[in-house]
Amino acid sequence: MHASASPRSAVVAAALELFQSQGFEQTSVEQIAKAAGVSRSTFFRQFGGKEDVVFADHEVLLERLRDFLAEGHDDPWEAVCAASESVYSYFADDPDLARRRYQIVRRVPALRDREIVTVFRYERLFDEYLRRSLPGIDPLDAVGFAALVTAVHNHVLRQLLRGRKKVPLSTLQTALLDVRRRYGVLEEETAQSSDDVVVAVFPRSMPIAEITRRLRTRLD
Amino acid sequence: MHASASPRSAVVAAALELFQSQGFEQTSVEQIAKAAGVSRSTFFRQFGGKEDVVFADHEVLLERLRDFLAEGHDDPWEAVCAASESVYSYFADDPDLARRRYQIVRRVPALRDREIVTVFRYERLFDEYLRRSLPGIDPLDAVGFAALVTAVHNHVLRQLLRGRKKVPLSTLQTALLDVRRRYGVLEEETAQSSDDVVVAVFPRSMPIAEITRRLRTRLD
Numbered sequence: 001m002h003a004s005a006s007p008r009s010a011v012v013a014a015a016l017e018l019f020q021s022q023g024f025e026q027t028s029v030e031q032i033a034k035a036a037g038v039s040r041s042t043f044f045r046q047f048g049g050k051e052d053v054v055f056a057d058h059e060v061l062l063e064r065l066r067d068f069l070a071e072g073h074d075d076p077w078e079a080v081c082a083a084s085e086s087v088y089s090y091f092a093d094d095p096d097l098a099r100r101r102y103q104i105v106r107r108v109p110a111l112r113d114r115e116i117v118t119v120f121r122y123e124r125l126f127d128e129y130l131r132r133s134l135p136g137i138d139p140l141d142a143v144g145f146a147a148l149v150t151a152v153h154n155h156v157l158r159q160l161l162r163g164r165k166k167v168p169l170s171t172l173q174t175a176l177l178d179v180r181r182r183y184g185v186l187e188e189e190t191a192q193s194s195d196d197v198v199v200a201v202f203p204r205s206m207p208i209a210e211i212t213r214r215l216r217t218r219l220d
Numbered sequence: 221m222h223a224s225a226s227p228r229s230a231v232v233a234a235a236l237e238l239f240q241s242q243g244f245e246q247t248s249v250e251q252i253a254k255a256a257g258v259s260r261s262t263f264f265r266q267f268g269g270k271e272d273v274v275f276a277d278h279e280v281l282l283e284r285l286r287d288f289l290a291e292g293h294d295d296p297w298e299a300v301c302a303a304s305e306s307v308y309s310y311f312a313d314d315p316d317l318a319r320r321r322y323q324i325v326r327r328v329p330a331l332r333d334r335e336i337v338t339v340f341r342y343e344r345l346f347d348e349y350l351r352r353s354l355p356g357i358d359p360l361d362a363v364g365f366a367a368l369v370t371a372v373h374n375h376v377l378r379q380l381l382r383g384r385k386k387v388p389l390s391t392l393q394t395a396l397l398d399v400r401r402r403y404g405v406l407e408e409e410t411a412q413s414s415d416d417v418v419v420a421v422f423p424r425s426m427p428i429a430e431i432t433r434r435l436r437t438r439l440d
Contacts (some may be wrong), residue, residue, distance in 0.1 A: 150367070
């Protein structure tokens, strides 16, 4: 989905252009509204303030991820990675807009702080989803996996935002496969069964909750 | 080191007591200064504002970790974990003060956000240290390890801060050994378990709950 597809996104694009050309602090809501061709009251109906314009996409994305994760997925670990990849694709779809936003955020300490807080919302969403989908999971595994996926995601995204060169989605995908490997939830366990005996092979590092989930799926 | 060892810490303790009893917003700098027996100007020489009092310990701790990491260590991965453990010990030394702070932060959204930003400073410190100590390291490994250690640390610390029960340092240490294991940087481990694969054999008729229980007993 292209970022300027909705009128709301048009306001975002106009605001980011002004923030970049004349500075975040120096730009007034009036100027943004005028540039976007909306009234001041429309602006305030859509956004709480100037800061919210910068992070508007994250609200949309978080809501979208919440819906996606709620759909139910066979492999919750894979679903978290797929969610991360969809966020990456969203920004990679319009890298110029994403880079403009990144440049603005970098220059304003309050925006940098808010970005850190925003990133943490993804981490918490993933954490909560894993705990919900894998009852009995060791919370440390949920917390750790969520943090690792989020950190890896942000690192790869930052490469895209900093440079002029393309950073393909596959870079992130490879890194996320590695995260799943570290948690022992990538390799398919080889469960061979005769009539009355089940042999299950899995990495030692795989969380018990995940072993249970896979066994249940196979045996049911 | 006990938190109330310095006059600066006495101001922190007095402030936290007021924040807890009458609320963060409702407490003035004048009240804090009076309760701590210092002048208003002394307060402002020591702290930028009310918020800074709440996070004062982190400034001290971050500085201390910077020094500790700069000492040079044979095993940088272990050093990051040792740094995390020293922070934990600092708070566990005076759990009542730490819990009071936690209760105050939880109630004020601006403080919660600032806490997230503060936590990120540890993560970045660890990340930068790993990159410095291990030239040629894949930045993804530095970023990921730093994020995982920080997330695990915070989860265990939160258990300490939320409950009344003791959460010993060994809980964190065990969790951090697991982090190093996931990154394959726990040397002792290779000697102990040559195989990182578990093979389980059980009757098909065995209930999943019993399989889980047995696996848990075996693997713990």
